Amino acid sequence: MVLHRDRKKIGHAHFVDLKKFLRDGDLLVLNNSRVLPARYFSDDGKFEFLFLEKIAPCRWKALVKPSRKFSKGAVTFIHGVRVDAGEIFADDSWEIVMSDDIDLQHGGAMPLPPYIKRPAFVEPGYKAEDEARYQTVFAEYEGSLAAPTAGLHFTPQILGTLPHVFITLHIGTATFRPVKVEDITQHQMHPERFLISPDAAEAIVKAKRIVAVGTTTVRVLESVQRSFGKIQASEGETNIFIYPPFQFRVADVLLTNFHLPRSTLLMLISAFAGREFILRAYEEAVRERYRFFSYGDCMLIL
Numbered sequence: 001m002v003l004h005r006d007r008k009k010i011g012h013a014h015f016v017d018l019k020k021f022l023r024d025g026d027l028l029v030l031n032n033s034r035v036l037p038a039r040y041f042s043d044d045g046k047f048e049f050l051f052l053e054k055i056a057p058c059r060w061k062a063l064v065k066p067s068r069k070f071s072k073g074a075v076t077f078i079h080g081v082r083v084d085a086g087e088i089f090a091d092d093s094w095e096i097v098m099s100d101d102i103d104l105q106h107g108g109a110m111p112l113p114p115y116i117k118r119p120a121f122v123e124p125g126y127k128a129e130d131e132a133r134y135q136t137v138f139a140e141y142e143g144s145l146a147a148p149t150a151g152l153h154f155t156p157q158i159l160g161t162l163p164h165v166f167i168t169l170h171i172g173t174a175t176f177r178p179v180k181v182e183d184i185t186q187h188q189m190h191p192e193r194f195l196i197s198p199d200a201a202e203a204i205v206k207a208k209r210i211v212a213v214g215t216t217t218v219r220v221l222e223s224v225q226r227s228f229g230k231i232q233a234s235e236g237e238t239n240i241f242i243y244p245p246f247q248f249r250v251a252d253v254l255l256t257n258f259h260l261p262r263s264t265l266l267m268l269i270s271a272f273a274g275r276e277f278i279l280r281a282y283e284e285a286v287r288e289r290y291r292f293f294s295y296g297d298c299m300l301i302l
Contacts, residue, residue, distance in 0.1 A: 001299040025208030028164035031148040034139035037108035042076040060096045143170030150214035165200040169216040191237035194220045198233040212251040221250040243267040254301045258292040
């Protein structure tokens, strides 16, 4: 779907036609974070763990399902390693104490969104399809708990025809946690780590128009611009929450997927294109049978 903000016009195209909508001097900026296989299941199949952050040797923050059946002092096992439940944190994650440290590079599953249903266990020797599909072709630096899904549409062939640079934002719980408060100004975003290299910063500054691929890319660019007054090489954390009204200072064009209701992602694109226009576009997407969410279709907002 192609949205023209100036004319409030909605059009339709195929992703391979992306180049037709770009101008000379445009630069695509993409998030090259790689998703960690941080989803684990207890050996008895009763609990699912999503490891968020290492606190200390053998101690982690993790989301647990079902959390209501997990309590302080509970004991279970993951790959034969003892797991003890510690304290529960304010963000509803748990302190997990393990008898041996876990290597998130091996043994875990991809942390797919809950609306993608997959078996909890995979037969030994079978490589789950999602291990490849839920990763962009340009993913490089490991650290995300979810894929930067706007980037999933690119093949090496398509990307090779377009001027582009990469930045990194490691997606954590901030990106996919729903907004539960009535007053959205009270919603708190948890910090997520980012990096802009010197070469990427230089290219972004020189570009005539920035085409941000994904909401995570937008958040990095707008955070750095607000921190330094310009785009420059930098590394740090951002907890920026973008919602209407918001003045975008870097992103000129946005490529993004269709998002869940009450999500911070939907609020960001509403700020970018206007809430009423986005709602009208979503209504048309439903009529035209667009696919929503992570493995779905995308929209180009001009």
